[in-house]
Amino acid sequence: MSSLLPSEKAFVPFVSVANMMRLVHHIGIETLLSELTDVIEADFRRWESFDKTPRVASHSGEGVIELMPTSDGEIYSFKYVNGHPKNMAHGLQTVTAFGLLAEVSTGYPVLLTEMTLLTALRTAATSAMAARHLAPKGTRTMAMIGNGAQAEFQALAMKAAVGIDHIRLYDIDPQATAKTVRNLSGMGLTVTACTSSQSAIEGAGIITTCTADKSYATILTDNMVAAGVHINAIGGDCPGKTELHRDILLRADTFVEYPPQTRIEGEIQQMDADYPVTELWQVITGHVTGRRDANQITLFDSVGFAVEDFSALRYVRRKLGGTGFYQDLDIIADPDEPRDLFGMLLRAEQA
Amino acid sequence: MSSLLPSEKAFVPFVSVANMMRLVHHIGIETLLSELTDVIEADFRRWESFDKTPRVASHSGEGVIELMPTSDGEIYSFKYVNGHPKNMAHGLQTVTAFGLLAEVSTGYPVLLTEMTLLTALRTAATSAMAARHLAPKGTRTMAMIGNGAQAEFQALAMKAAVGIDHIRLYDIDPQATAKTVRNLSGMGLTVTACTSSQSAIEGAGIITTCTADKSYATILTDNMVAAGVHINAIGGDCPGKTELHRDILLRADTFVEYPPQTRIEGEIQQMDADYPVTELWQVITGHVTGRRDANQITLFDSVGFAVEDFSALRYVRRKLGGTGFYQDLDIIADPDEPRDLFGMLLRAEQA
Secondary structure, eight states: OOOSSOOGGGEEEEEOHHHHHHHHHHHOHHHHHHHHHHHHHHHHHTGGGSBOOOOEEEEOSSOEEEEEEEEOSSEEEEEEEEEOGGGGGGTOOSOOEEEEEEETTTOOEEEEEEOHHHHHHHHHHHHHHHHHHHSOTTOOEEEEEOOSTTHHHHHHHHHHHHOOOEEEEEOSSHHHHHHHHHHHTTSSOEEEEOSSHHHHTTTOSEEEEOOOOSSEEEEEOGGGOOTTOEEEEOSOOBTTBEEEOHHHHHHSEEEESOHHHHHHHSGGGGSOTTOOOEEHHHHHTTSSOSOOSTTOOEEEEOOOOHHHHHHHHHHHHHHHTTTOOOEEEEOSOOOSSTTOHHHHHHHHHHO | OOOSSOOGGGEEEEEOHHHHHHHHHHHOHHHHHHHHHHHHHHHHHTGGGSBOOOOEEEEOSSOEEEEEEEEOSSEEEEEEEEEOGGGGGGTOOSOOEEEEEEETTTOOEEEEEEOHHHHHHHHHHHHHHHHHHHSOTTOOEEEEEOOSTTHHHHHHHHHHHHOOOEEEEEOSSHHHHHHHHHHHTTSSOEEEEOSSHHHHTTTOSEEEEOOOOSSEEEEEOGGGOOTTOEEEEOSOOBTTBEEEOHHHHHHSEEEESOHHHHHHHSGGGGSOTTOOOEEHHHHHTTSSOSOOSTTOOEEEEOOOOHHHHHHHHHHHHHHHTTTOOOEEEEOSOOOSSTTOHHHHHHHHHHO
C-alpha cells in the first residue's frame, strides 16, 4: 500500500530509438517491409471500420506539428509528428515522430514508441502497397527523385513487395545521392546515380518523388512523364507544398488515402475541389479498378494517413513479444483504490 | 559515428508518476497549487495569443479518449487523456493522462510527463482561479459534492488560493467521503462529512460538484441553491453528462473556458445554442465584470481546456531544473547527418 512502486497496470512498454533499431535488425529490414506492406493492406481492406479524421495540424512559419488519431473500436492509436524543412540546415531531422496504442475499453495506453524510424518504414510500405496495385505489371525499374531520409526505405520496400531491382537516383544535392548509393550497396539492387530528373526517369515504370521544401516546387513537368508510368508522390504534404506540375495531374488518374486530408495537403491542393480522385482502399478491396491499361498514368498522391500508423504500431506490438526490446515506463498513476489518487500522493511522501 | 548512443538532441526529459510525486512534495502541495493558480491565470490574461481548438475526441460505449493541443507560437503542448467512468469498478482510474511540450520552431519535444496527477492539480488550480474572481467575497466554506479522486485537490487549492477553511463533504458512497476526511486530516481545514447534498451546501459560499457518471444526472436542483453562491461544476464533461438542473442555469450567470468546447461537453449542452455565457479570460483581464452583486449566482461550467495543461506543463518544466526528478528518454532518432536515417540504422547493426 505505501510503496512508491507502481502496480503492473501503471507500466507502459516503451520502444526507444535504440530498441526500434534492434527490433528492425532482429526481424530483417526487407522481411519487415514486406510484412508491414501486408499488414497495412489488411487494414485498408477494412477501411470502413476505422474512425477517421483529418490530422490536427498546428502550423507555424517554420513547419507543422500534427496529431494523427484513429481507432477501429477496439484499439486506439495516435502519432505525434512534426515537419520542419529548415531543421536539416541545423543538423536536425525534418520529420520526427512518436506514437501510442491504447485500449478503447479502458483508455489505458498499451504501447509508446519512437516513430521516426517507424514512419519511414510505414511510408515505404504504403508506397509499395499502392505500387503493387497501380504500377505497370512486371516493371523492375524505379526512379527516385529526392534522396533524403526516406530514399533507402522506399527502394527496399519496392524491392521486397513489388520486385523492383533497379533504382535510378537523382537529387539536387549530389551528396544526398552519394549517401543513398553508399547505403544501398550490397543490398541486391542495381543503383544508378543520375545527374538530372530527366535522366533518372529513363525506363522507369515507377517514379517516386520525395523532396521536402515547403513551397510550390515542380520536380516533374508534364513533358517528362511518359504514358504508362506510376507516379508515387511522397514529398510535400503540407499546404503550400507540391512537387508535380498540374498538367501531369490533368493526364493522370489520381489515387489518395483519405480525400478530406489530401485535398488540404497533397498534390491535388493545386486542383479544383471537384478534381476526381479514387480512394486507394476501394482499389485494394476490388470495388474499383486501379490500372485499366498500359498507357494510363497512375498517381498515388500520398500524404500519410493515421490508419498506416495504426497498422505499424500494432505490428510492432505483436513483434515485440519475447524480444525484450522495450522498457517499462511508469506513466500511469494507478492507486490501489482508484478514487484515492490523493492518498497515493500522501503515502509517497511518507515512503 | 557508429555508436548506438543517441546524441543529446535525441533525449527528451520524462517525468514518471513516481518523479511527479517527488516533485510535488519537493515544492509542497499547497505552494504548488497556489503557484499553479497564478501561472494559469497569467496565461488566461494572454488568452488571445493561443492557438485554440476544441479537443479531438474519440468516443466509445465505455468512454472517451481525447487529444488536447494548443500553442502560443513558441511552445506547443498537447495532452492525451481518457475518461472511462466504468474503469473504477475494475480498479482502474476514470481519468489517466500524459502530456508533452515541444518547440514550435523545430517540432522537437522538450518534455514528456505523466499528467494524471498533474491534471488533478491543474483542474483544482483552475477552479481556484475562477473562484477567486467569481465567489462571494470573504467566503470561507465550500461544499464538495462528489468525493472521488479530485476532491482533496479541490479542497487544498481553494484553501491555498481563495482562503477556504471549511469543507462540507457529500458523496452517494459514504466510503468516498470517509476517504476524503481521512486524507484531509491535519491539513488545517475544518472538514464536515454530510449525509445529503442539501446538508452539505448549508452555509457554503462555493458549491463544487464533481461526479463522474456518464449520464444526465441532477446533483443539484434549483430549490437547493440560494442566492449569492458560486457553483464550481467540475464533473460531467462529455456529451450526455451533466450535473445541474437546467433551472439553475436559467438563474445563474455562466462562465466558461472556451465556448465551442463547453457547448458540446459542459452543463450548457442542456441549453439552447444561444444561451449566454461569458468567457472567463475576459473577467480575468477586466474586460467584463464577473460578480456584480451579493445575490448573483455565478456558475463556472468547467470542462478543462488545453491552455490549462499548457500552463501546467510549462510550470513543471521550469520547476524540474536541478531536481533530477526525471529520466532522459531516447525517443527522437537523431542521425549525425539528418538525411542519413537509414545509415544510422545500418550502423546500429554493425555496432
